[in-house]
Amino acid sequence: MVPDAPPLRLEVVRGLLDAGKPEAALVHAEWLVARVPAELPVIVNHARVLAALGRTKEAIAQFDAALAEDPNLQAAHVYKIEALVAGKQCKPAKTAYKVLAALLPDQPDPPNHRALVKARGFLDTCK
DSSP states (O other): OOTTOHHHHHHHHHHHHHTTOHHHHHHHHHHHHHHOTTOHHHHHHHHHHHHHTTOHHHHHHHHHHHHHHOTTOHHHHHHHHHHHHHTTOHHHHHHHHHHHHHHOTTSSSGGGOHHHHHHHHHHTTOO
16 A cells, blocks of 8 residues: 555544544545545545534534435444534434434344444433
8 A cells, every 4th residue: 555545544534533633634534535525434534533623513514415425324323423412412413313223223233233332422421
């Protein structure tokens, strides 16, 4: 892989987000958006960066755009819930959780599905 390969940059974005460095992740996310703007993982992770920077309205709009392309995209659902909670929109976050849960009825043990567990963790901060 070359240093400017989109898959590598995407992993850098994810790693920086996990490390709590959204400002640094933004540089790489914007690089990706400039080069492969229609890729759903790019859209979702750019939105995650925006949410981490407190730009929740922009992030939610991007998650919605990704979900318009692929309504079953679990990552977009999960991180949209996180952005809604961060934006203090608990009622829409709970509704979004129900939408996510409805996507997983055929999964074994749906209440413990990884996406639902992660989303519930975000909802736990709602009052």
